[in-house]
Amino acid sequence: MTCRDCELLLAQGERNEAVEEHLLECAECRALDRDVAANGLVLEALRNEELPRIEVKIPRPRRYAWLAVAAAAGFLIALLVPAHKRPVASPEPSAAPFVEAEPQEQAPQPPVREAVARRPEKLEPLKIKMLTPDPDVVIYWLIDN
């Protein structure tokens, strides 16, 4: 028996006569045999040991799915909108004209809405549905938040 055959059998926990004879002759394989036995004892001791609690974070697979949808929608809109309807950046204002144009009546401008502080949104009341033994009677109870 070679040392390799002996290592394989020891690793599998199979000890036959050939292995025992080889162990008597080979010091390295005896050392391996001791290590395997020691490892087995350690593993046996760990079996009953309580493992520490760890926090596992599960990645959200669809976290960026909306980005892909938005990008696809934007791409389609850009394809479908005719080029002449796309907004064009206004040119730089030209120099002042030599002849002053007659003042034209300006169309009434819509009032500019001033920014106002946003009111806190009104919370919907909590609605509790209660089923009763009578199937024709359902009770909803509203609780203000």
Add this chain to the structure above:
Amino acid sequence: MKRVLFLLGTAAAFAWGQEKQSSEPVIKNVELTVYLLSGVQAPATDDVPQDLAAIAKQLHSLFTYKGYKLAESFILRGRSSSNGAGTEGILPGSGLHYYFRYQRVRVTAEKPYMVHIDNLSMSLNGPPAYGPDGKQRGNNQIASISTDLDLTDGQKVVVGKSSINAAGDALILVIVPKVIE
């Protein structure tokens, strides 16, 4: 690229057609029988019509109000997919003004009919208060209920709210929908 766009357009048109077909509104008349009850904390006996005896029994098994009293009842008839309906009046005895309204009612196409009421609201207002200048101040609202509801045709649905006044009484609506064929 044109082929891809063509396929996308065809799929979108097909999906739109399917959705339009399935969401075709069913226009029906819907009659709501509404009972306005109060649940009182003070010792009292029930004062409800026989139609509501089963409901009073269920309410007694769930809540600790000593008695339930009918304050008002009315029938409101509206048409699904229209602009809603509403009514108002004065509660006999108390002088409180009530407003009852819903924004829209929808009815499913198949039996048993399901009635969905959008933005049902009910409010109880006290006598208006006037300032020294003679102008009305505020609406003096005492209690209100506002919610969406899903009801089955003929089902008695109770919508309630606790502690509408200092005595801890409850405002309770009983709504019975009936789809008119």
